[in-house]
Amino acid sequence: MQLGREVLDQQAIDAGGRQMGKVDGIVLELRGDQARVAALVVGGTTLLWRLHAGLAAWAERRLGGEGAPTRIPWRQVVKIGIDVKLDVEAERTPAFRWERWVRDHVIGRIPGA
Amino acid sequence: MSKLLEIALGIVTGIGGFLETGSLATSAQAGAGFGFQLIWAIALGVICIAFLVEMAGRLAAVSHHTLPDAMRERFGIRFFLAPLVAVGLVSFLVLAAEIGGVALALQFASGVSYRVWALPAAAAVWLLLWKGTFGVVEKGASLLGLVTIAFVVGAVRLHAPLADVVAGLLPTAPEHDPARYWFTAVSIIGASVSPYLFYFYSAGAVEDEWDEGYLGVNRATAALGMTFGGGIAVAVLACAAMVLHVRGIQVDRYEQIPLLLSTPLGRAGFWLFVASLGVACFGAGLEIALQLAYLVAQGFGWRWGENLRPREAARFTLVYTLALPLAALVSVAGMDPLKLTVISMALTALSLPVTVVPLLVLMNDPLYLGEHTNGWISNAAVLAVSVIACIVALVAIPLQLMGS
Amino acid sequence: MRRGRVFAHRVALLGAVAAVSACGKSPEARAKEAAATLRSWQATARLVEEEHARGALPREFAAQAARAAEQGRAKAEQQLRQASSP
Numbered sequence: 134m135q136l137g138r139e140v141l142d143q144q145a146i147d148a149g150g151r152q153m154g155k156v157d158g159i160v161l162e163l164r165g166d167q168a169r170v171a172a173l174v175v176g177g178t179t180l181l182w183r184l185h186a187g188l189a190a191w192a193e194r195r196l197g198g199e200g201a202p203t204r205i206p207w208r209q210v211v212k213i214g215i216d217v218k219l220d221v222e223a224e225r226t227p228a229f230r231w232e233r234w235v236r237d238h239v240i241g242r243i244p245g246a
Numbered sequence: 247m248s249k250l251l252e253i254a255l256g257i258v259t260g261i262g263g264f265l266e267t268g269s270l271a272t273s274a275q276a277g278a279g280f281g282f283q284l285i286w287a288i289a290l291g292v293i294c295i296a297f298l299v300e301m302a303g304r305l306a307a308v309s310h311h312t313l314p315d316a317m318r319e320r321f322g323i324r325f326f327l328a329p330l331v332a333v334g335l336v337s338f339l340v341l342a343a344e345i346g347g348v349a350l351a352l353q354f355a356s357g358v359s360y361r362v363w364a365l366p367a368a369a370a371v372w373l374l375l376w377k378g379t380f381g382v383v384e385k386g387a388s389l390l391g392l393v394t395i396a397f398v399v400g401a402v403r404l405h406a407p408l409a410d411v412v413a414g415l416l417p418t419a420p421e422h423d424p425a426r427y428w429f430t431a432v433s434i435i436g437a438s439v440s441p442y443l444f445y446f447y448s449a450g451a452v453e454d455e456w457d458e459g460y461l462g463v464n465r466a467t468a469a470l471g472m473t474f475g476g477g478i479a480v481a482v483l484a485c486a487a488m489v490l491h492v493r494g495i496q497v498d499r500y501e502q503i504p505l506l507l508s509t510p511l512g513r514a515g516f517w518l519f520v521a522s523l524g525v526a527c528f529g530a531g532l533e534i535a536l537q538l539a540y541l542v543a544q545g546f547g548w549r550w551g552e553n554l555r556p557r558e559a560a561r562f563t564l565v566y567t568l569a570l571p572l573a574a575l576v577s578v579a580g581m582d583p584l585k586l587t588v589i590s591m592a593l594t595a596l597s598l599p600v601t602v603v604p605l606l607v608l609m610n611d612p613l614y615l616g617e618h619t620n621g622w623i624s625n626a627a628v629l630a631v632s633v634i635a636c637i638v639a640l641v642a643i644p645l646q647l648m649g650s
Numbered sequence: 651m652r653r654g655r656v657f658a659h660r661v662a663l664l665g666a667v668a669a670v671s672a673c674g675k676s677p678e679a680r681a682k683e684a685a686a687t688l689r690s691w692q693a694t695a696r697l698v699e700e701e702h703a704r705g706a707l708p709r710e711f712a713a714q715a716a717r718a719a720e721q722g723r724a725k726a727e728q729q730l731r732q733a734s735s736p
Contacts, residue, residue, distance in 0.1 A: 153549075494690060
């Protein structure tokens with residue numbers, strides 16, 4: 134499998150079928166001379182690290198724990214196809230932190246939301 | 247039978263959705279300044295946008311990916327940023343121009359300045375997106391947009407000579423004002439090939455859950471819908487040629503454009519113009535605001551969907567909730583609606599290679615399209631139009647800005 | 651990165667050439683342009699008046715259009731004066 138092409142930057146879907154972000158990074162684990170995928174990373178400052186290290190480091194300092202990405206262990210990856218299906222509840226992961234914040238503080242406060 | 251209905255509906259969408267402040271203003275300027283000479287620019291734009299819309303639909307039907315989705319996945323975040331920023335900026339400018347158009351229609355009807363109407367107009371667009379579903383936004387806007395057929399009636403009443411219309415299909419060099427001629431040509435192409443059209447179309451095809459069975463419908467819809475839509479733009483140009491060009495009037499302010507319909511159709515024509523401007527810009531504003539939200543949400547993998555309740559897709563909703571008032575502020579600040587429109591269209595043309603080439607790369611990738619990859623004609627046509635438009639824009643925009 | 655910079659330079663150069671050629675427009679050309687704009691606005695004012703007289707335009711809008719024509723005419727006249735007296 135080509136990780137870069139088939140997993141990285143794919144749409145991540147949670148157990149309830151909700152879009153929960155993109156696969157922004159992949160964590161590899163070295164065992165002896167073999168590398169294997171340990172986890173997929175969604176959200177947080179991961180994307181920034183791929184764009185500009187200085188900017189990412191600055192954002193990480195500013196945001197503190199707020200910018201921490203969500204790591205999904207490889208065993209919770211259900212299926213890789215058009216998108217990447219994960220056996221997690223997006224609502225309970227930090228990947229949904231900003232979605233929740235916007236919902237509770239902005240959009241949810243407008244009548245009819 | 248239902249396929250035929252789909253095609254018919256697609257044609258209605260094409261006709262009702264084609265005209266907006268961009269194609270209206272640029273076609274009027276072209277007809278007033280150069281008679282029937284610039285019809286070729288509309289034709290070129292229509293061919294290009296028909297190909298692009300068909301591609302976006304085919305990509306969605308075969309790969310079940312929307313455009314931003316596929317781009318991010320195929321090119322990675324670094325290369326995705328270029329089309330994301332280009333399409334985002336251009337769409338925002340065009341959104342500002344459409345809101346200006348709605349506000350201006352209200353000014354023509356009421357006498358109260360467009361600067362006062364801009365925020366209420368944006369609020370109305372927002373309310374419909376907030377409450378409505380995708381079907382309401384897409385079909386409703388284009389059905390109302392059929393009022394723009396008034397321009398065809400106007401052109402017929404003015405006895406626009408068909409021979410001149412046909413002759414205008416052939417590109418010719420201008421006899422006077424070459425800078426203005428090429429700038430107008432480029433803005434016409436930019437108005438027709440607005441990226442929001444095919445980005446919106448791809449999101450719609452995914453929302454409507456298209457599959458490969460839709461490929462035929464998709465092709466017919468794209469070709470016929472855009473051709474008929476382009477016909478309306480040609481009618482606007484013809485009205486401008488018959489009403490303004492013969493009197494030596496060039497279009498420098500939006501206030502001159504209602505004359506296109508009031509002259510052939512009297513007081514009713516004036517009101518048909520106001521309705522056309524208002525409805526067409528309102529419909530386009532709906533689609534562009536929604537498209538901006540799609541673009542960002544799909545690019546970053548957020549929950550999206552016009553059929554979801556706002557709180558179920560909070561960040562997606564936030565994008566259009568912020569974009570609309572910001573776009574309205576451009577008009578509140580007093581930016582001239584015609585200038586804003588024309589500049590947005592020229593910049594759209596300038597950005598075409600960035601917005602279009604990534605789509606072309608995707609459309610030639612069997613991993614996404616399987617056996618339905620592009621043929622050479624569509625590749626060549628789209629690439630040629632967008633590169634030529636970009637180069638001409640690169641020269642014509644500075645000339646025009648310095649000249650005025 | 652380098653290639654991007656070279657490209658940016660070329661774009662800037664092209665823009666500069668275009669700008670210079672535009673600013674170098676002769677006074678005659680500018681006067682001709684201003685005269686055409688002036689005629690266009692005079693014709694607009696006439697057409698608006700005719701249309702209003704035959705009832706094709708509501709009073710409210712006819713006034714808006716007439717005002718736009720007046721502003722356009724004044725601006726074109728000013729440009730004409732500037733172009734003919736360097």
